[in-house]
Amino acid sequence: MIEQMLEYNKQFVETKAYEKYQTSKYPDKKIAIVTCMDTRLVELLPAALGIKNGDVKIIKNAGGTITNPFDSTVRSLLVAIYELGVNEVMIIGHTTCGVQGMDSQEMLYLMRERGIDEEHISLMKHCGIDLDSWLHGFDDTEAAVLETVDLVKNHPLVPKDVVVRGYIMDSETGALKTI
Secondary structure, eight states, X not given: OHHHHHXXXXXXXXXXXXXXXXXXXXXXXXXXXXXXXXXXXXXXXXXXXXOOTTSEEEEEETTSOOOSTXXXXXXXXXXXXXXXXXXXXXXXXXXXXXXXXXXXXXXXXXXXXXXXXXXXXXXXXXXXXXXXXXXXXXXXHHHHHHHHHHHHHTOTTSOXXXXXXXXXXXXXXXXXXXX
């Protein structure tokens, strides 16, 4: 499958199809969106919000939430704010998220099934990584989004003038609910 994508990329570049996507690194709307990596949102989210290439910074991860105040998502937000001029942040969860109800024990079982040695799992635990907490999902999407909004709003490195709001998107219709 990757080879097919690489072949498509070659044609894309040769025909200069990229030209209609050219923009600067600075988001025109000065907004950063933290959202889920769910495949249903790849085209739906921009279409439902009326955004195009160059409008916003989109930061995606499993669940669209922040579980650690010093993880790569927060780092990306700080870069967006201080280096790229972002002054508003949208935290967008969505309905029927795969991370909702995700079970750490099931994840560990699947890792073992795919050949991850028990020694590596034990090493993580001995290094202070709480795998049960790190691999656990959330029980309530709205609560998870609200926790992330609170974390960003009250982060010691996020300026108080940055607007931070939470939403849940319907994964089928794109309807946005403010929470």
